[in-house]
Amino acid sequence: MQAKTAKIQDVARIAGVSTATVSRALSNPDLVAESTRNAVMDAVAESGYRINHTARNLRRQRSGSILALVPNLANPFFSQILAGLSSVLSPAGYGLLIADTQTDNDPQERLRHFIQNGLADGIVIFDGNLPKQELLPAQHPPIVLACEWVDFDLPSVRVDNAKGAQIAIQHLYDLGHRQIGHITGPNGNVLAESRLQGMKSALAALNLQQPDQWVFQGDYSMDSGAFAAKQWMALDNRPTAVFSASDEMACGFMGALQHAGIDVPRDVSVIGFDNIEVVEHLTPALTTIRQPRRLIGQHAGQMVIKMIDDATMRCPSELIPVELIIRNSVVAPKT
Amino acid sequence: MQAKTAKIQDVARIAGVSTATVSRALSNPDLVAESTRNAVMDAVAESGYRINHTARNLRRQRSGSILALVPNLANPFFSQILAGLSSVLSPAGYGLLIADTQTDNDPQERLRHFIQNGLADGIVIFDGNLPKQELLPAQHPPIVLACEWVDFDLPSVRVDNAKGAQIAIQHLYDLGHRQIGHITGPNGNVLAESRLQGMKSALAALNLQQPDQWVFQGDYSMDSGAFAAKQWMALDNRPTAVFSASDEMACGFMGALQHAGIDVPRDVSVIGFDNIEVVEHLTPALTTIRQPRRLIGQHAGQMVIKMIDDATMRCPSELIPVELIIRNSVVAPKT
DNA sequence: ACTTGCAATGTAATCGTTTACATGGAACCA
DNA sequence: TGGTTCCATGTAAACGATTACATTGCAAGT
Numbered sequence: 001m002q003a004k005t006a007k008i009q010d011v012a013r014i015a016g017v018s019t020a021t022v023s024r025a026l027s028n029p030d031l032v033a034e035s036t037r038n039a040v041m042d043a044v045a046e047s048g049y050r051i052n053h054t055a056r057n058l059r060r061q062r063s064g065s066i067l068a069l070v071p072n073l074a075n076p077f078f079s080q081i082l083a084g085l086s087s088v089l090s091p092a093g094y095g096l097l098i099a100d101t102q103t104d105n106d107p108q109e110r111l112r113h114f115i116q117n118g119l120a121d122g123i124v125i126f127d128g129n130l131p132k133q134e135l136l137p138a139q140h141p142p143i144v145l146a147c148e149w150v151d152f153d154l155p156s157v158r159v160d161n162a163k164g165a166q167i168a169i170q171h172l173y174d175l176g177h178r179q180i181g182h183i184t185g186p187n188g189n190v191l192a193e194s195r196l197q198g199m200k201s202a203l204a205a206l207n208l209q210q211p212d213q214w215v216f217q218g219d220y221s222m223d224s225g226a227f228a229a230k231q232w233m234a235l236d237n238r239p240t241a242v243f244s245a246s247d248e249m250a251c252g253f254m255g256a257l258q259h260a261g262i263d264v265p266r267d268v269s270v271i272g273f274d275n276i277e278v279v280e281h282l283t284p285a286l287t288t289i290r291q292p293r294r295l296i297g298q299h300a301g302q303m304v305i306k307m308i309d310d311a312t313m314r315c316p317s318e319l320i321p322v323e324l325i326i327r328n329s330v331v332a333p334k335t
Numbered sequence: 336m337q338a339k340t341a342k343i344q345d346v347a348r349i350a351g352v353s354t355a356t357v358s359r360a361l362s363n364p365d366l367v368a369e370s371t372r373n374a375v376m377d378a379v380a381e382s383g384y385r386i387n388h389t390a391r392n393l394r395r396q397r398s399g400s401i402l403a404l405v406p407n408l409a410n411p412f413f414s415q416i417l418a419g420l421s422s423v424l425s426p427a428g429y430g431l432l433i434a435d436t437q438t439d440n441d442p443q444e445r446l447r448h449f450i451q452n453g454l455a456d457g458i459v460i461f462d463g464n465l466p467k468q469e470l471l472p473a474q475h476p477p478i479v480l481a482c483e484w485v486d487f488d489l490p491s492v493r494v495d496n497a498k499g500a501q502i503a504i505q506h507l508y509d510l511g512h513r514q515i516g517h518i519t520g521p522n523g524n525v526l527a528e529s530r531l532q533g534m535k536s537a538l539a540a541l542n543l544q545q546p547d548q549w550v551f552q553g554d555y556s557m558d559s560g561a562f563a564a565k566q567w568m569a570l571d572n573r574p575t576a577v578f579s580a581s582d583e584m585a586c587g588f589m590g591a592l593q594h595a596g597i598d599v600p601r602d603v604s605v606i607g608f609d610n611i612e613v614v615e616h617l618t619p620a621l622t623t624i625r626q627p628r629r630l631i632g633q634h635a636g637q638m639v640i641k642m643i644d645d646a647t648m649r650c651p652s653e654l655i656p657v658e659l660i661i662r663n664s665v666v667a668p669k670t
Numbered sequence: 671a672c673t674t675g676c677a678a679t680g681t682a683a684t685c686g687t688t689t690a691c692a693t694g695g696a697a698c699c700a
Numbered sequence: 701t702g703g704t705t706c707c708a709t710g711t712a713a714a715c716g717a718t719t720a721c722a723t724t725g726c727a728a729g730t
Contacts, residue, residue, distance in 0.1 A: 683721100690711105694707105699703090700701100
């Protein structure tokens, strides 16, 4: 251990003032006279002083970071959202702590750990399946839910999933499709549910039937999309178009069909949800519903910061608009 | 503000012991008698005590988290690596702080900020282009480089990129290709360089020529792969196979070719690098060089923890093996 | 019986800031 | 001139843990 890093005491000594003045000069410059402020700054430069955040945080009763709880870090869906989050947190002086909610077997305890231990000044939750009773009553730092949400009253930022589904169905309908299948997200997932519901009511409004075997159970993974393809191929009576609750599943679905020699979109049209980056480069390029992921991250970040700054603030939930991106995976059905 | 959370004092009072004993009972159980230990545990349960990490960290002169510096958070390439990292950090009691190195315009200052401010007990750097002088001399927490590396002596965990390139070329060669092109990574990137060099020496060993116009400048993005496709199509004298320095570029390349009506692999074989998840589901499924990304994250995490636990430790760099994944994007050239 | 050693615990200093409160002086006003 | 007010600064008490050092009591060794 060589020359320990300078502390505020050292700066104070060099500048010939008290530690209080140094502290003020640094974090509240208008409180000190200009001349002293300059002296302090010089002393800081001379000593190479850097603030000790741990000490500051202890004193201020804060942690200086925001925690993001994601259900599966390995899922690239989150990378852009996190990038958006990070881009608003950094400038505001917050660190971004990231934890995977599904790594171990006691989510209950783990969640409590994160929420109650003062590890974060605010939390952004991307996982709608967390044990709800942990979120509800206790005193916790500001929480915002992003993408997924839970049924009681916590502020959230999300897209209008039902609307997205409706747009997708309408698009298929407009091109002439009357037999429309669906690949769902995992059971119990709020996104999956609302996309499913959105689809159902859109179909109903259009007076279309959808037999149960046209609804394939998925879990957002590519593999589950590929599995849906197998089921589709096994059908006597195949839907002419399939709306997938995620782009990843659509990838898997199209891939498996193509590997089996089935032509997309000639034999079946496919529409996805999310607009992840790769789908533009697929063949056929995937028609999909765009979710502005970066934006979602940014809004969530801004919201949580607002709630930290003003504890009384009740943020309204935000609904980010979705958008149909037309590419080449949807065409009129064969006649 | 209601009932402030219990502190160690409260626990001590309830258990009828001193704070020192409580502290020991919690973090060093064998130092206290079993009976007192139980009394303390009961008191903890009764009071709902949860440790204040900020205070502990201040006293212990640590921060309790590890920082990951990634060049571009939005790049899904990192999501699995981070998942691996997180999976070893969490159990060890470290938080994972994530920062994007490219968000703002003064990387120098930013890097210094992270390194010197005691924000992290250890740092994992995924960006080989950081200002090197910042990493070199000063006293900093343990640093390990992952994936990318810098030329001087810092421990790293990475794959054998040159070997990967060599395997790729050999595979193409074995199938009969003698005219082989390449899409590079960004200029100055160590991965790009070593894959390029690996390819060059493999070609030389096989006595193959590679005119300059067969080497397309890319930047790892899908778009740059698509751009390379344009250049490939403009060539009079096209290579029969292309080795791409990343799967993403290979996606863009294949996509753009297919959209232009060119058949992969019949008209040109493509081999990638990374084995990102989606490429298995492309049509054709992409033949590629697999990098075990999750493993890289895990090893980097273990290494940095080791270095924190034992400051004298000099970790040797680790080389994770790569592997050829044969799929359908490479076939023998047209005769 | 007297020392020695050890195990269990307590006392209090310490980590590096922030900030409530106290102080001193200048400016202003009647 | 004496009294307010206000600005700039200093003093010292927090924040909530850990841990060096001191203390105690008891068992064992001689």
